Amino acid sequence: MPAIRVLTALDQARTQYYHFKAIVIAGMGLFTDSYDLFCIAPVMKLIGRVYYDPGGRGVPGVTPPAVISATVGVALLGAVVGNLVFGTLGDRVGRRRVYGTCLLLMVCSSVGSGFSVCRTRRCVLASLCLFRFVLGVGIGGDYPLSATIMSEFANKRTRGAFIAAVFSMQGFGILASSGVTMAVAAIFDRFTGHRAPLDTPEAADLAWRIILMIGAIPAALTFYWRMAMPETARFTVLVEHDVVKAANDMGGILAELDLTGITEEEAAALRRTAMPPAPAYGFFSRRFLKLHGRNLFACASAWFLFDIPYYSSTLFQSQIYGPWFPPASLVNAFQEAFNVAKFQAIIAVASTIPGYFAAVLLIDRVGRRRLQMAGFLLMAVFLFALAGPYDHYWRDNATAPPYIVLYALTFFSANLGPNTTTFILPAELFPARFRSTCHGISGAAGKLGAVIGSIAFLWASQERDRRKVEAGYMPGIGMMYALVILGAISLVGLAVTYVFTPETMGRSLEENESVRGQSQVGDGDGEQEVDELTELPKSSVSIVTSKVGRSYV
Numbered sequence: 001m002p003a004i005r006v007l008t009a010l011d012q013a014r015t016q017y018y019h020f021k022a023i024v025i026a027g028m029g030l031f032t033d034s035y036d037l038f039c040i041a042p043v044m045k046l047i048g049r050v051y052y053d054p055g056g057r058g059v060p061g062v063t064p065p066a067v068i069s070a071t072v073g074v075a076l077l078g079a080v081v082g083n084l085v086f087g088t089l090g091d092r093v094g095r096r097r098v099y100g101t102c103l104l105l106m107v108c109s110s111v112g113s114g115f116s117v118c119r120t121r122r123c124v125l126a127s128l129c130l131f132r133f134v135l136g137v138g139i140g141g142d143y144p145l146s147a148t149i150m151s152e153f154a155n156k157r158t159r160g161a162f163i164a165a166v167f168s169m170q171g172f173g174i175l176a177s178s179g180v181t182m183a184v185a186a187i188f189d190r191f192t193g194h195r196a197p198l199d200t201p202e203a204a205d206l207a208w209r210i211i212l213m214i215g216a217i218p219a220a221l222t223f224y225w226r227m228a229m230p231e232t233a234r235f236t237v238l239v240e241h242d243v244v245k246a247a248n249d250m251g252g253i254l255a256e257l258d259l260t261g262i263t264e265e266e267a268a269a270l271r272r273t274a275m276p277p278a279p280a281y282g283f284f285s286r287r288f289l290k291l292h293g294r295n296l297f298a299c300a301s302a303w304f305l306f307d308i309p310y311y312s313s314t315l316f317q318s319q320i321y322g323p324w325f326p327p328a329s330l331v332n333a334f335q336e337a338f339n340v341a342k343f344q345a346i347i348a349v350a351s352t353i354p355g356y357f358a359a360v361l362l363i364d365r366v367g368r369r370r371l372q373m374a375g376f377l378l379m380a381v382f383l384f385a386l387a388g389p390y391d392h393y394w395r396d397n398a399t400a401p402p403y404i405v406l407y408a409l410t411f412f413s414a415n416l417g418p419n420t421t422t423f424i425l426p427a428e429l430f431p432a433r434f435r436s437t438c439h440g441i442s443g444a445a446g447k448l449g450a451v452i453g454s455i456a457f458l459w460a461s462q463e464r465d466r467r468k469v470e471a472g473y474m475p476g477i478g479m480m481y482a483l484v485i486l487g488a489i490s491l492v493g494l495a496v497t498y499v500f501t502p503e504t505m506g507r508s509l510e511e512n513e514s515v516r517g518q519s520q521v522g523d524g525d526g527e528q529e530v531d532e533l534t535e536l537p538k539s540s541v542s543i544v545t546s547k548v549g550r551s552y553v
Helices: 005-012 017-051 065-092 095-115 121-153 159-191 203-214 216-221 223-228 233-238 243-253 260-272 286-311 314-324 333-366 368-387 401-416 418-427 432-460 479-500 538-548
Strands: none
Touching (some): 005 243, 017 095, 095 121, 095 216, 095 223, 159 418, 203 333, 233 432, 286 401, 286 418, 286 479, 333 401, 333 418, 368 401, 368 418, 432 479
C-alpha cells in the first residue's frame, strides 16, 4: 500500500548537513548522561576525603559503599521515571514540545548537584541524591525522545548509523568527564601546594562541585537548537494528520525535497474525505498486544538483560586500576581522583569509543539483530574467560596485559552490539503513535537492569571470607561466581535476541511495524480499516494516491 509521499521522500532523501546537525543536537543528552554517570566515581573519592574522617587511623576518608550505591541508584531510578513519563508525553503532545524540558532538567540538576545547598555531610549527601534523581529523570526522558526524533528524521538507508552516532556521544561524554576531572584535579593539586596524602584542603569541597556543574555546559549550549527543531514529519502526518505542515517543516531544513505541490493535493484530498481521527487501537488493547507485544518484550528484555553485566563492569575497575596506581594512603585527594579519571579515559579510548565507531560502520551492513547476538556472545565469552581462572590467577595478576585486554574487549563487544542496538531497535519497530512510549518502556527496563548490575552485583561480588571483604561491605558470593552469572545472563540475552528480535535494516519505519492483521479490523471494537503503513483510513489513502497519480512503496 503506498505511503504518503512526504514520508517516502524522507526515506529516500540523501544524507545532508541537517542530519549531522541533528546527531549533535540529539546526542548531547547522551553525552550528558555518560558525563554524569562516570564523573561520580572520582567525585565520590573527593567527597570521602572531605566528609568522612578516618579517625586518626592513618588512612584517608572513604565514602561508604551504601552512600555510593545510593547516589548511583537514585540517578538510575530517576532515569526509569524519565523514560516512562517523557516517553509517553512524546507520543501524546509531540517529541519537540517536551524535548527542551528534558534538557532543562539536565542543566538545572547538574548545577544543583554542584551547589548541593549546604556543607554538612548529611545535608550535602541528601541534596546530592535529590538533584541526581532529577538529573536521572531528565536523562531518562532524553533516551526515547532522542532515538525517536533521529529515527524519524533519517533516511532508511543510513537510519541505523545515524541513531548509533547519536548514541556514540556517550563515549565522548566519558572522555570529557575524565578530561574535566583530570584538569580540575591537577589545577587544584598545583594551587594547593601538592598536599600530603592525609591533608585534604577545603578546596577539595569546591573541586567536586565544579566537576559536576561543568556537565551542564554542553547541554545548555544545544538548548536553542533543540527548541528550533521542527516536529518530526512522521508525528505531524501520522499522529496530527497535518501533511502540509510536515512538508513545510521538512522543506525548510532538508534541501531537494520538492513537496509543496504534492502535499497540497494530498491535503485537499484528505479534507474532501472528512478524514476522522486515527482508527486507533489503544496501547492497553488486545490488538496492540497481538501486533506489538512480542517486539516490546524483545526490546525491553534484551535491554534489561544487557544492562546487568554492562553496568556491573564497575566491579572490575578497582581490581584493575588499583595495582597500576599508588594506594590511596600514598596520594592526596586530587591525585586519587586524577588516577580514577585517567583509568576511565584509557578504557574509553581503547575500547568504548572504538566499539561505538564499529557499530556505526556495521549497523546498516550487518544488521541490528546479528550485531546484538554477536555482542552478547562475545560478552559471554570474555566474561567466562575472566571468571574461570579468576581465583587461581587473575586475582593476583590484575596488571597482566591479558587481563586488561579481556576487560577492554568486554566493553568493546558491548558497545559494538547490544549497548547500541537496544537503543536503536525500539525506535524502529513500533507505530508512530506508540514509538516514544515503547522506547521509554524498553529504556526503563534497561535502567532497572542497571540498578541490579551496579548495586546488587557490586555487593554480591564481595568475597565469602569476611576477612577479605572490602571495608563497608558484607560477604558475598565472590568475584568468580559473580562473573559466571554475568556471562550466563549474556547468553540469555543472546537467546532472547535469537528467538524474539526481528531485523529492521533497510526498511522504512512503517514497513518495520508488525504486519499480522494490521490492515484488518481489530478487536471488534468498531475500528475501521486502515492503511498498514500510514495508519490513515484506507479510503483517504486511496484518494490521495489517485490524486497524486504515483505510487511510492
